[in-house]
Amino acid sequence: MEELKKAIDEIVKQEIVKVVISNRTNKDVEYNKINFTLKETNKKAYYQIEKYTDKQVFHENIDVDYLGEKLLEYIESNYKQIGAWSTTTTFDLKISKKGKVFLGKKKNDNVNLVNKSHNKEKNYILKEGMMIQPLIDLGIFTKEGKIVNSKYDKYKQINRFIEIIDDEIKKNDYKELTILDFGCGKSYLTFVLYYYFVEIKNINVNMIGLDLKADVIQKCNDIANRYGYKNLKFELGDINGYKYNNKVDMVITLHACDTATDYALYNAIKWNSKMIFSVPCCQHELNHQMKAESLSILTKYGIVQERVAALMTDSVRANLLESLGYKTQLLEFIDIAHSPKNILIRASKANIPNEKKEKSLQEVEELMKQFNFKPTLFNLLKEDKLI
Ligand SMILES: C[S@@+](CC[C@H](N)C(=O)[O-])C[C@H]1O[C@@H](n2cnc3c(N)ncnc32)[C@H](O)[C@@H]1O
CATH class of the missing domain: 3.40.50.150 (Vaccinia Virus protein VP39)
Structure with a gap:
């Protein structure tokens, strides 16, 4: 659990634009797959979550600050994989049968994933991450x-x-x-x-x-x-x-x-x-x-x-x-x-x-x-x- 939290913290430190949670641990887990997509309306950024069952998709929106918390909540004991994309990095998080966490990272060259309007929003003078x-x-x-x-x-x-x-x-x-x-x-x-x-x-x-x-x-x-x-x-x-x-x-x-x-x-x-x-x-x-x-x-x-x-x-x-x-x-x-x-x-x-x-x-x-x-x-x- 501690290991998983650390890996998720490392992912959400970056400006994540897309996440896919997949590979459920057993068939009783309600959703096959869960996607998070960064969106923006009225100058407020948020994540839209899409939860897929066999026949339906359920939607939920969350504030950008809760991404880490939400990922942990969904994945814990239910899924074995998270793919996440920031503007610069692709993350591949896998959990083994024994519960070991592996976090792969590579440079992201898929520019299409970048949500342009969100970038504009983030182009603040006082940026998150600055130690003010x-x-x-x-x-x-x-x-x-x-x-x-x-x-x-x-x-x-x-x-x-x-x-x-x-x-x-x-x-x-x-x-x-x-x-x-x-x-x-x-x-x-x-x-x-x-x-x-x-x-x-x-x-x-x-x-x-x-x-x-x-x-x-x-x-x-x-x-x-x-x-x-x-x-x-x-x-x-x-x-x-x-x-x-x-x-x-x-x-x-x-x-x-x-x-x-x-x-x-x-x-x-x-x-x-x-x-x-x-x-x-x-x-x-x-x-x-x-x-x-x-x-x-x-x-x-x-x-x-x-x-x-x-x-x-x-x-x-x-x-x-x-x-x-x-x-x-x-x-x-x-x-x-x-x-x-x-x-x-x-x-x-x-x-x-x-x-x-x-x-x-x-x-x-x-x-x-x-x-x-x-x-x-x-x-x-x-x-x-x-x-
Ligand atoms: C709503 S607060 C805004 C404070 C701050 N500028 C901010 O936005 O966080 C209004 C402030 O104006 C001050 N104020 C109101 N009338 C004033 C006056 N005639 N002279 C000096 N300060 C005044 C109040 O004491 C209060 O602290």
Whole structure:
């Protein structure tokens, strides 16, 4: 049993795309053959299992993390052979009558076995198997560098956030950046982003995480000290009214609730930050204010109003950024199955034609008139005479 487990562990260490379990030990074993095929839908990878009896095929899907466990469960005392294929290796595992395990391995040249879409999925910046200490300590990776099943969503979020940043910073040869993470919370993203800049991109960063929670800030500073991340600091404070006297190149927020995102965007605009990456959440402000006359169909049903209000909040933010010279996009941050808070505002300073800036502001003002609301970011910029 121990021997079998060791052999299976060795197989599943690789990115396995296909497995065939065969050669049953006796005729009473229910299935003649069991196949596992790596599949992907909605950006989530899984194995499809096909279990063959004489007349029928039964299907089951499992999470990629459970491959080893499932193989062991099926093969134990029931089958004598596993064939498995990764993108590089063919495995042939055989169990003798006396229960001895033999694991054969050879280089795989059958490229047709490779599931192309899955490879795309796996092409993450933070790959499984990389020994990223913050990800291990934060419980997202195991000590062996595998994703912890229950943290898969968090892993996807961090990866996607970093991918989007990577896309943007590739455009320039940055040597040094000052970055503010507003509403950093437990700082999963902050630590991993620091690692990404310093260890992967070799860019010197000076990073600050700000949050209202004293215990969280204390903990994060302790961790940063333990890693020797000397340019990563955490401060206790409110985003609203936060002062920083040097230039800030990038502002990020991940799920800074409701108007906390507006204050963060406002600070970034005031600092003339080059880049902003912000995933808002709990956009309640406009929902509470909204009243409509000609478009009352959108406020007639509570659930519709709530969703429309949230989408309008982010459209208004994007337009206001554009009106102040930011090239702005709203991107799907993460598949809705992984998080319902799935819009990311990406904005970078650019030469936006005046006409376009004016139009963006007009659109906001028209929407405000239609729905009788006054968004916080608009108010802040107006008070400051920035719009
Ligand atoms: C949902 S958590 C997200 C934490 C982290 N960014 C993440 O995604 O894991 C929101 C965080 O924003 C912080 N926050 C909310 N309003 C804030 C404000 N006005 N100033 C500073 N932090 C704030 C909260 O204390 C909380 O830790």
